[in-house]
Amino acid sequence: MVASSKRTPLTFLVHATVLFLVVLWTIPTAGLFISSIRDKDQLSVSGWWTALSTSEQRLVTRAYEPKSQVQQGDRFVIRGNLLEGGSGEIARFGFSSLKPEAYAVGDVAEMKKGRTLQVNANGDYVLSSPTEWKGSRGQRIFYTAEVPPRFTLDNYREVLSAEGLGQSFINSLTVTIPATIIPILVAAFAAYALAWMRFPGRALLIAGVVGLLVVPLQMSLIPLLKSYNLIGEFFGVGSKTYVGIWLAHTGFGLPLAIYLLRNYISGLPGEIIESARVDGASDFDIFRKIILPLSFPALASFAIFQFLWVWNDLLIAMVFLGNNQEHLVLTGQLRELLGSRGGNWEILTASAFITIIIPLLVFFSLQRYLVRGLLAGSVK
Amino acid sequence: MADVKLTHVKKIYSNKVEVLKDINLDIKQGEFIVFVGPSGCGKSTLLRMISGLEDISAGTLEIDGQVVNDIPPALRGIAMVFQSYALYPHMTVYDNMAFSLQIAKVSKDDVDQQVRKAAEMLQLTPYLDRLPKALSGGQRQRVAIGRAIVRRPKVFLFDEPLSNLDAALRVATRMEIANLKESMPDSTMIYVTHDQVEAMTLADRIVLLSAGNIEQVGSPLELYEHPANVFVAKFIGSPAMNILPCRIEKTGEQTEVSLSAKMSVTAPITTQASEQSKAAFFGIRPEDLSVVASEEEGFLSGTVSFIESLGEATLLYVQVPGCEDMVIAKESGTLSIQRGEQVHLSTAPEKMHLFDDNELSYRR
Ligand SMILES: Nc1ncnc2c1ncn2[C@@H]1O[C@H](COP(=O)(O)OP(=O)(O)OP(=O)(O)O)[C@@H](O)[C@H]1O
Numbered sequence: 001m002v003a004s005s006k007r008t009p010l011t012f013l014v015h016a017t018v019l020f021l022v023v024l025w026t027i028p029t030a031g032l033f034i035s036s037i038r039d040k041d042q043l044s045v046s047g048w049w050t051a052l053s054t055s056e057q058r059l060v061t062r063a064y065e066p067k068s069q070v071q072q073g074d075r076f077v078i079r080g081n082l083l084e085g086g087s088g089e090i091a092r093f094g095f096s097s098l099k100p101e102a103y104a105v106g107d108v109a110e111m112k113k114g115r116t117l118q119v120n121a122n123g124d125y126v127l128s129s130p131t132e133w134k135g136s137r138g139q140r141i142f143y144t145a146e147v148p149p150r151f152t153l154d155n156y157r158e159v160l161s162a163e164g165l166g167q168s169f170i171n172s173l174t175v176t177i178p179a180t181i182i183p184i185l186v187a188a189f190a191a192y193a194l195a196w197m198r199f200p201g202r203a204l205l206i207a208g209v210v211g212l213l214v215v216p217l218q219m220s221l222i223p224l225l226k227s228y229n230l231i232g233e234f235f236g237v238g239s240k241t242y243v244g245i246w247l248a249h250t251g252f253g254l255p256l257a258i259y260l261l262r263n264y265i266s267g268l269p270g271e272i273i274e275s276a277r278v279d280g281a282s283d284f285d286i287f288r289k290i291i292l293p294l295s296f297p298a299l300a301s302f303a304i305f306q307f308l309w310v311w312n313d314l315l316i317a318m319v320f321l322g323n324n325q326e327h328l329v330l331t332g333q334l335r336e337l338l339g340s341r342g343g344n345w346e347i348l349t350a351s352a353f354i355t356i357i358i359p360l361l362v363f364f365s366l367q368r369y370l371v372r373g374l375l376a377g378s379v380k
Numbered sequence: 381m382a383d384v385k386l387t388h389v390k391k392i393y394s395n396k397v398e399v400l401k402d403i404n405l406d407i408k409q410g411e412f413i414v415f416v417g418p419s420g421c422g423k424s425t426l427l428r429m430i431s432g433l434e435d436i437s438a439g440t441l442e443i444d445g446q447v448v449n450d451i452p453p454a455l456r457g458i459a460m461v462f463q464s465y466a467l468y469p470h471m472t473v474y475d476n477m478a479f480s481l482q483i484a485k486v487s488k489d490d491v492d493q494q495v496r497k498a499a500e501m502l503q504l505t506p507y508l509d510r511l512p513k514a515l516s517g518g519q520r521q522r523v524a525i526g527r528a529i530v531r532r533p534k535v536f537l538f539d540e541p542l543s544n545l546d547a548a549l550r551v552a553t554r555m556e557i558a559n560l561k562e563s564m565p566d567s568t569m570i571y572v573t574h575d576q577v578e579a580m581t582l583a584d585r586i587v588l589l590s591a592g593n594i595e596q597v598g599s600p601l602e603l604y605e606h607p608a609n610v611f612v613a614k615f616i617g618s619p620a621m622n623i624l625p626c627r628i629e630k631t632g633e634q635t636e637v638s639l640s641a642k643m644s645v646t647a648p649i650t651t652q653a654s655e656q657s658k659a660a661f662f663g664i665r666p667e668d669l670s671v672v673a674s675e676e677e678g679f680l681s682g683t684v685s686f687i688e689s690l691g692e693a694t695l696l697y698v699q700v701p702g703c704e705d706m707v708i709a710k711e712s713g714t715l716s717i718q719r720g721e722q723v724h725l726s727t728a729p730e731k732m733h734l735f736d737d738n739e740l741s742y743r744r
């Protein structure tokens with residue numbers, strides 16, 4: 001305590017490293033978030049770090065159709081506003097795609113056949129012609145606008161409804177929550193037994209669990225799927241169901257879960273458990289009333305790992321759930337969007353942010369258990 | 381009725397080491413028994429076997445006349461207080477004490493009544509809602525004792541309950557345990573310690589263990605005054621008894637032994653004629669030695685090579701010619717003796733101890 005009040009080079013290094021990591025993590029996340037709530041037109045022309053400054057956009061719009069013209073004296077006039085009520089300021093304009101910035105605002109542009117176009121900074125335009133406007137389409141107007149920053153939730157609205165992300169979000173939750181809880185429950189029981197119950201073959205079982213830790217997932221996918229289908233057929237269960245993916249994730253998560261939890265639980269003071277035994281508690285009582293509450297930090301940290309891993313998983317979901325729309329998980333949906341809407345950044349960033357919201361929530365709500373020492377005061 | 385009886389009890393761990401060899405012990409109801417012995421002698425193991433936390437490799441253990449070798453700890457009618465307190469860290473003091481009763485499905489009112497009674501007894505009432513981490517060491521230890529009391533066990537087992545406390549608190553808690561025993565005269569208590577002051581002050585009977593054997597069982601004063609062998613003699617008492625190798629010169633009701641070529645002493649201890657000329661050990665406690673003025677009055681003479689003044693007493697380390705180890709004498713008060721001085725030591729004859737060449741006492 002005394003030492004830490006003095007700034008040693010080491011503490012400085014530690015602080016610098018922490019700061020570096022925070023920045024490293026925060027900046028992309030913030031960029032993603034800011035991009036996702038920007039207007040899609042602004043997003044396509046400038047990066048997220050310019051989000052708060054006005055952006056210069058070259059735009060094109062069509063004036064109202066000729067049928068909205070009114071006759072004023074000897075001229076036929078079409079009036080309107082380029083910005084359609086939005087805020088912004090127009091700097092230059094033009095009427096031909098060859099010279100989109102030919103005129104400054106306020107100027108009167110001379111077009112063919114004596115027609116003129118005038119555009120004001122606020123977007124008001126006046127098209128005027130000595131002859132009647134013909135045709136069904138309006139005149140094209142090119143303009144360069146200074147558009148102030150605009151933030152919107154439209155992107156989210158769009159991806160959640162139109163792009164089917166809402167459904168995948170629910171699918172992902174349906175996969176992830178049971179696939180996190182089931183292995184934790186099973187592993188906690190197993191870890192207690194492997195740590196504190198005496199039975200023959202215990203050491204062998206532990207060795208087996210450690211051995212399973214190193215089995216590559218990819219190697220076991222196909223055999224697993226085959227045997228699952230075989231057994232599922234016997235019970236009349238379809239091959240691509242949630243049950244299948246829950247079991248798969250449980251299986252892949254269990255070795256690590258058992259290993260981590262056993263290490264933690266066997267580190268609990270033995271006298272507490274013996275004391276409970278003398279107090280008359282059965283193994284189940286001890287597990288429920290002593291081990292579970294005391295292991296909460298370990299359970300929480302494993303829950304975070306397992307949740308993130310299942311949430312971010314694509315491979316197992318593709319194999320065990322397939323990619324039909326009604327079962328598609330978020331990662332699968334994102335991959336589809338990358339293919340079909342690869343240029344629409346507003347779609348991609350909003351989808352990506354929706355995808356990371358839940359992991360962030362899980363992490364921040366459970367992280368305090370990672371550091372809290374629950375054992376204080378139990379033994380000397 | 382809560383007698384505890386051990387017959388030919390043995391403990392062999394899986395590594396084939398015999399930690400306890402043939403323990404026979406008869407503990408009466410209401411007795412306060414203290415197991416003492418050097419570290420690693422098997423005190424905790426013996427206690428844990430009585431509690432049921434450790435299997436009994438051979439022999440029988442009876443509590444209340446019933447063989448309980450295969451009965452789980454909870455059904456033996458025992459309660460245990462651990463050295464590290466072993467409180468449940470996530471439960472309040474109240475819940476810690478209520479735990480065993482709740483497991484036993486005692487009705488809520490009864491639980492409440494018993495917990496409050498125990499808390500009252502141990503002055504824990506103000507802390508009932510606290511978590512163990514918000515208690516001092518002494519309070520934690522009292523909670524551990526309270527947790528034992530609420531179960532109303534027939535036998536209390538304590539495994540070095542005071543060794544984590546500081547010296548002052550240790551004395552206070554020791555007295556509390558003595559009071560506790562007094563308020564529950566029918567409960568049998570078995571207490572493990574390696575602190576001989578605790579053993580001497582608390583015990584009705586001390587069981588002195590060494591390397592898996594019982595060396596002697598008896599009241600504290602019996603062990604002090606009539607140690608059965610050299611080990612007991614040296615273990616009980618501080619500083620330890622002086623043990624001097626000697627040779628038996630004359631047997632009979634009075635035995636004369638020679639400590640060296642020049643020094644011999646006659647002790648009022650009976651020896652058989654067959655012991656004549658055998659090697660033996662002469663024992664005398666430091667506090668039973670006193671400095672005398674002339675050589676004729678004393679039986680040991682030597683030069684003082686070291687002096688420790690403790691205030692209430694002075695320890696003299698005397699180099700006696702012909703003896704390998706230094707003889708320690710404990711005089712009350714302060715002395716004006718200097719290092720290097722020649723001193724003469726005497727004692728009352730009945731304070732002398734004589735052990736044969738197998739280190740067993742002749743006074744049997
Ligand atoms: N699980 C075990 N397996 C093998 N040997 C053990 C085991 N537990 C204890 N021992 C051995 O049994 C002997 C007695 O241990 P025990 O804990 O009873 O000593 P103790 O008298 O309580 O000592 P201390 O005063 O240090 O607590 C020791 O030599 C110890 O090494």
Ligand SMILES: [Mg+2]
Pocket residue numbers: 423424425540
């Ligand atoms: Mg011990």
